[in-house]
Amino acid sequence: GAGVSQSPSNKVTEKGKDVELRCDPISGHTALYWYRQSLGQGLEFLIYFQGNSAPDKSGLPSDRFSAERTGGSVSTLTIQRTQQEDSAVYLCASSPWTSKPAHEQYFGPGTRLTVT
Amino acid sequence: KNQVEQSPQSLIILEGKNCTLQCNYTVSPFSNLRWYKQDTGRGPVSLTIMTFSENTKSNGRYTATLDADTKQSSLHITASQLSDSASYICVVSPTVGDNYGQNFVFGPGTRLSVLP
Numbered sequence: 217g218a219g220v221s222q223s224p225s226n227k228v229t230e231k232g233k234d235v236e237l238r239c240d241p242i243s244g245h246t247a248l249y250w251y252r253q254s255l256g257q258g259l260e261f262l263i264y265f266q267g268n269s270a271p272d273k274s275g276l277p278s279d280r281f282s283a284e285r286t287g288g289s290v291s292t293l294t295i296q297r298t299q300q301e302d303s304a305v306y307l308c309a310s311s312p313w314t315s316k317p318a319h320e321q322y323f324g325p326g327t328r329l330t331v332t
Numbered sequence: 333k334n335q336v337e338q339s340p341q342s343l344i345i346l347e348g349k350n351c352t353l354q355c356n357y358t359v360s361p362f363s364n365l366r367w368y369k370q371d372t373g374r375g376p377v378s379l380t381i382m383t384f385s386e387n388t389k390s391n392g393r394y395t396a397t398l399d400a401d402t403k404q405s406s407l408h409i410t411a412s413q414l415s416d417s418a419s420y421i422c423v424v425s426p427t428v429g430d431n432y433g434q435n436f437v438f439g440p441g442t443r444l445s446v447l448p
Contacts, residue, residue: 220375251438258336258421258438259376307375321436323375 218242220324222308228330229298237293237327241310249321250283250293251307259307265291267313298331305329334359336424336439344445349412353442355405355422363435367396367407368421370441376421379407412446419443 221240229235241248250262261275265285276282280298285291295302305326311319336357345351357365364383368376380389380396382405388397393410409416422439 256440258440259436260438261436309375320378320381323377325373325375 220308220310220322222306222324222327224327225325226328226330228332231300231331232297234294234296235298235329237295237306237329239291239293239308239310239324241289241291241308242312242322243289244312245310245322246288246313247311247319248285248291249309249311250291251309253305253307253326255304262293262306295329298329300331303329303331334424334426334437336422336437338420338422338439338442340442341440342443342445344447345412347412347414347446347448350408350410351412351444353407353409353420353422353444355407355439357403357405357422357424357437357439359403359424359426359437361426362400362403363425365396365398365405365425366423367394367405368423370419370421372418379420409444414446414448417444417446 220242223238227235246267248265251259252262253259263276263283264272280296283293305328307323307326309321309323311321339354362384364381366381367379369379370376379391379394382389382398384400395408398405419441421441424437425435
């Protein structure tokens with residue numbers, strides 16, 4: 217079946233512009249995560265959606281970052297007034313809700329954002 | 333502070349050889365440990381997931397071990413292939429039965445290069 221997809225795959229933007237990154241999770245997955253991966257660094261948690269619950273936004277680095285998930289499916293991560301330090305690969309992952317203690321995460325290919 | 337460290341940072345081996353990657357963590361309480369493979373330009377893909385009660389798990393030529401007492405894990409790759417060239421990421425979850433993204437602590441990864 218189809219995996220997690222993200223668009224665009226690459227985005228180059230000028231400092232100060234707004235960008236929107238899209239994530240299409242695997243159908244039926246109730247959990248959706250956004251991460252940021254800077255060069256040579258581990259993944260940094262940004263935000264987490266689970267079903268109809270309020271999202272966990274504790275990882276968002278500043279109020280320039282926001283995300284929404286419409287209809288419990290597609291999610292959009294928005295970065296306003298981009299800065300050069302926002303340059304990174306933004307990864308989305310989805311996960312089914314199960315009774316198992318360890319839930320599998322399925323990652324998309326990522327969006328490489330470059331702020332010039 | 334919950335941290336995951338991996339060694340070596342990078343590794344070069346010849347095709348057909350075996351190798352072992354290390355992961356040390358200071359995450360507590362411990363729920364599960366995952367190893368992911370991340371090809372260049374792709375999202376991470378799960379190799380193994382081990383809960384605290386498991387001390388070894390295999391997935392083809394990949395074998396992960398876990399020592400919850402010493403808080404160490406290793407990933408052993410047997411008879412390496414060119415396609416094994418990738419980053420290998422160790423991820424530890426400190427919360428039992430929880431799917432929350434912020435509770436996944438990612439290591440920086442080990443970059444493996446397999447040469448012909």
